Amino acid sequence: MIGEEILTISNLQKSYGTNDVLQGIDLHVTRGEIIGYIGPNGAGKSTTVKIILGIEEGYTGEVKLFGRDIADGNIEYKRKIGYVPEIAEVYDNLTAHEYLTFIGELYGMDFDLVDYKAKRLMELFGVGEVYYSRISSYSKGMRQKLLIISSLLHNPEILFLDEPINGLDANSVMIFKEILANLAEQGKTIFYSSHIMDVVEKISSRIILLNGGKIVADGTFADLQNQNKEGTLEEIFNQLTGFNEHKEIGERFVTIVQEV
Numbered sequence: 529m530i531g532e533e534i535l536t537i538s539n540l541q542k543s544y545g546t547n548d549v550l551q552g553i554d555l556h557v558t559r560g561e562i563i564g565y566i567g568p569n570g571a572g573k574s575t576t577v578k579i580i581l582g583i584e585e586g587y588t589g590e591v592k593l594f595g596r597d598i599a600d601g602n603i604e605y606k607r608k609i610g611y612v613p614e615i616a617e618v619y620d621n622l623t624a625h626e627y628l629t630f631i632g633e634l635y636g637m638d639f640d641l642v643d644y645k646a647k648r649l650m651e652l653f654g655v656g657e658v659y660y661s662r663i664s665s666y667s668k669g670m671r672q673k674l675l676i677i678s679s680l681l682h683n684p685e686i687l688f689l690d691e692p693i694n695g696l697d698a699n700s701v702m703i704f705k706e707i708l709a710n711l712a713e714q715g716k717t718i719f720y721s722s723h724i725m726d727v728v729e730k731i732s733s734r735i736i737l738l739n740g741g742k743i744v745a746d747g748t749f750a751d752l753q754n755q756n757k758e759g760t761l762e763e764i765f766n767q768l769t770g771f772n773e774h775k776e777i778g779e780r781f782v783t784i785v786q787e788v
């Protein structure tokens with residue numbers, strides 16, 4: 529059902545010691561949205577996602593997924609989530625066939641169905657020929673494609689993607705953008721964290737910028753352009769995070785490199 533609220537975050541706060549990473553996040557996400565979740569290094573993007581996934585505890589505030597508080601002890605909601613972490617631990621000694629069927633079976637899928645889906649998806653992503661090869665022999669991009677496929681095998685309702693196109697070549701990025709647009713059309717919700725601003729600008733139906741523990745911008749790219757100096761998302765990001773020292777820092781960096 530389009531228009532249905534999938535994710536609701538109310539006054540989410542999280543600290544690590546004296547580091548108050550999230551200082552009251554409020555967010556309402558509707559089915560079918562592609563949220564570009566951006567912010568400077570260390571802003572708390574991964575922390576937010578880990579809390580929603582139930583991997584990170586010790587927060588205050590409330591997180592509701594599919595209408596239920598994730599802290600209510602019922603972990604059934606995790607079956608409806610797909611996740612591509614920024615850094616993933618994959619069992620390198622397995623083949624994609626072994627790994628993906630293992631993941632599928634963890635989700636309670638039938639072996640033959642998951643094997644069929646995994647093989648077809650690998651083929652469509654241009655890596656069908658390494659389906660029976662060990663993951664340890666994969667290139668970076670091949671590994672990334674495997675992670676993307678593994679997050680989608682069980683047909684999740686919501687996808688959390690942390691730098692998902694790391695290592696993908698230009699053609700594969702184009703395929704991936706189409707996959708995301710199609711998933712959103714089918715009513716899937718996508719939460720996309722990345723530093724690659726031109727891709728975020730193009731694929732997101734809504735962009736959320738986290739800075740200093742708070743959401744400092746929330747809207748379509750056009751909204752953000754209207755509220756700020758017109759320009760690319762990269763320029764808006766620079767403006768909203770108050771950053772304009774790149775030239776000076778770059779010069780000083782190279783000066784120090786040249787000291788011998």
Ligand SMILES: Nc1ncnc2c1ncn2[C@@H]1O[C@H](COP(=O)(O)OP(=O)(O)OP(=O)(O)O)[C@@H](O)[C@H]1O
Nearest residue numbers: 544547549567568569570571572573574575576614
């Ligand atoms: N397990 C942890 N223990 C202590 N501090 C942590 C832990 N995890 C994250 N932090 C801190 O929380 C802050 C937010 O980290 P987080 O990984 O959420 O940022 P991010 O926005 O995803 O950054 P990046 O863009 O660099 O991936 C950082 O200051 C980080 O050092």
